Amino acid sequence: MARKKAAHGRGHTAGIVGAVIGLAAAGTAAGVAVSRIAARRVRASQLGDAGELAAELVAAHLREDDPLGTASRKADRSATVQADDGVLLHVEEIGPRDAGLTVVFVHGYTLSMASWTFQRRALAAELATANGHRPDVRLVFYDQRGHGASGRGAAERSTIEQLARDLDAVLEARAPRGRVVLVGHSMGGMTIMGLASLRPELFGSRVAAAALISTSSGNLADLSFGLPELLTRVRAAFFPVAAWTMRRRPAFAERTRRLAADLVSAVTHSLSFASTDVPPALGHYVDSMIGGTPVDVIAEFYPALAGLDETGSLEPLRVVPTLVLTGDKDKMIPKEHSALIMERLGRAGDSRATYIEVPDAGHMVLLEKPEDVTAALTALLRTVGAGTSPRR
Known part of the structure; x- marks a missing residue:
């Protein structure tokens, strides 16, 4: 007994x-x-170019008459960027190397660049068929350290500041010239805020716009x-x-x-x-x-996420068009966090920010309501003169 x-x-x-x-x-x-x-279901190695499952999902959710089919999501180039501590970051690009505008996508915690599969396909398809003209926009996706196909760093480097340094390294290596739009989901949005704290001079000079999706500036614990x-x-x-x-x-x-x-x-x-x-x-x-x-x-x-406080990092974002988007039923980071970011961006009385709540959407709004997110990003790109207009 x-x-x-x-x-x-x-x-x-x-x-x-x-x-x-x-x-x-x-x-x-x-x-x-x-x-x-879940690796029993889909091997992580399949996610480098979004994987076969992504192709099935895209076919179900996006236009079936897309003339480019699944080829529109494939990378034109893959590269490796070395962070300041030697960690190797996996990068994939779509569009011309010398494009005047580069859109950099930064994924969330525990995810990978594959989380952008719907936006990647829709925008890439439009870039390839932009009214018969050579597109002047490039899409850059990368896996954050310890995630996806990127390398791991020392445990003490698992901070938002280090993620911001990694993003800075990606910009220096893959977009050293021209204007940049930064798009971040969840921890990716926090990474962008971290970059604003680390390199505020970039915003308004190099960084032409930003999108903060389902994210927070603090009080996460x-x-x-x-x-x-x-x-x-x-x-x-x-x-x-x-x-x-x-x-x-x-x-x-x-x-x-x-x-x-x-x-x-x-x-x-x-x-x-x-x-x-x-x-x-x-x-x-x-x-x-x-x-x-x-x-x-x-x-x-x-610990870095639980102790996050990037409130002071929002100041540089006030000088560029900023999209703040959230699902109205997000349980992970409730919409109130996005509303607070919006309030702080508009505190100067000259806000260039746009706030969107997507109905019936949770934390993974970019996958759950991909058309809404793509449309919002398209509108943001138009504000900085990009000639992309993904069809709905």
Whole structure:
């Protein structure tokens, strides 16, 4: 009987740890969830050029009469950019090298450049058929350190400041001349704010516009993620244990997450999307990106996100057209965070910012409502004179 009780106790403890890891990972401030179990469904290596699953999703959600088919999403060039600490960042580009305007896409926490697959395809198709003229816009996508196909850095480098330095390195290496538009989702938006703090002189000179999608300038540790107050307190109490486990015993954390695979996938879907008609394949697609991010990398970045305060970094963004976009039912980073960014951008009385709430959309609005996001980005590009107009 004692053995049975002990075994039950160990199983109960493992169950709690698994639930805490799943809950904490899914509820981290700027991410979607932490799960490598989804790699069984789609290998992370397939996501370099958006993968076969992305092609299926694109076909289902975008124009079926696109004359370029899936070829419009393929990169014209791939490159590697070395960050200031030696980490190698994977970059893919679409469009002419000497384009007058470069649009740089910065993805969110636990994701990869593949999260932009719908925008990438729609904009790339338009660039290739822009009224028969040679396009003057280039699209640049890269994987943040520790994510996708990029390399990992030291744990102490898992900060927004370092991500901002990485973005600066990408600009120096891949867009050293001409105007730039920065587009960031979630942690990617925080990276842009970090760059504004690091290199404020770029905004208005090199950086012509910016888009901050489903992001926040701070106070992330207090988010409830749509959970009841009791569960929020439990998550806050147990997260340090989960984070320690992910950092110090990643193999154990991975095994535990495999045991809770179905629960984690369900939580991920709930926190990523708000619509009732989101196809399961789209949820698996998010799972597959998350599956390529090691649990210890996710744990290493969490303190930087939980302690984020980029309020002062918004000042440089006031001088350029800035799109602030959010899903109206985002549980991860509620729309109030975007509204606060908008308020702070407009405080000078001469705001050049545009605020958009996408109806019935969650944190992964760029995948859930791709046409709305692409249309908003197209309008932003037009404000800086880009000749792109993706068809709806």
